[in-house]
Ligand SMILES: O=C(O)C(=O)C[C@H](O)C(=O)CO
């Protein structure tokens with residue numbers, strides 16, 4: 598079964614009046630993994646979709662959700678998948694791809710049948726992002742060995758981290774989707790600090806590998822009008838194009854970023870100095 602939830606886009610002047618609960622209702626994706634289901638959120642931010650496929654003891658099929666008014670999910674879309682659990686299998690129009698922990702698959706527009714399964718008694722957690730696509734690019738598996746790797750940050754500033762650019766245009770062809778994974782070094786807690794906005798692209802952050810009982814404070818809002826949302830392991834958050842997106846954990850963690858919009862230029866960011874934040 599494929600479920601969907603819907604989120605409108607927001608004006609920053611409205612969002613600054615939101616209560617804690619309003620912010621959570623509008624931007625947080627609290628539950629991505631439901632047993633033997635696919636749980637998606639369709640957003641009006643570049644019509645981006647984020648969610649999870651969680652096959653436990655059944656194969657689960659990606660079905661066309663109502664919002665698409667399409668005969669099949671990828672009729673006009675592309676899909677990015679990153680497995681954050683044990684090994685699992687994704688089948689795309691009869692071709693099987695085994696995805697291990699932290700391995701990614703890009704699925705191009707036009708593929709009719711996509712299904713997810715657990716294999717070898719392991720439990721995969723497939724994180725999914727999808728954006729409208731104008732062209733059919735080849736389906737391709739990408740591992741950390743093929744990724745573009747960037748080391749950023751410093752122990753001194755508690756933000757030492759590795760950016761694994763997996764489904765980006767220096768690695769594969771995509772229409773507008775970009776996805777990758779940022780791993781915090783042990784003892785470091787800050788991601789994306791100093792922060793940035795990019796009005797050319799929206800973004801979704803999905804946090805995982807967070808120790809049981811710990812939390813991440815995710816920061817959003819315009820740089821002069823910030824807010825925070827406390828998040829748990831396996832939750833995602835929408836970042837509007839006007840918003841910073843950064844987080845600090847009470848322990849180290851990993852997160853997946855996914856974006857779509859006007860360009861495919863990862864480095865197109867409007868950076869904000871930390872002492873300018875309000
Ligand atoms: O830790 C970071 O810095 C990031 O991972 C930044 C994201 O990749 C991003 O925001 C890309 O626009």
Ligand SMILES: [Zn+2]
Pocket residue numbers: 793794795800842
């Ligand atoms: Zn960003």
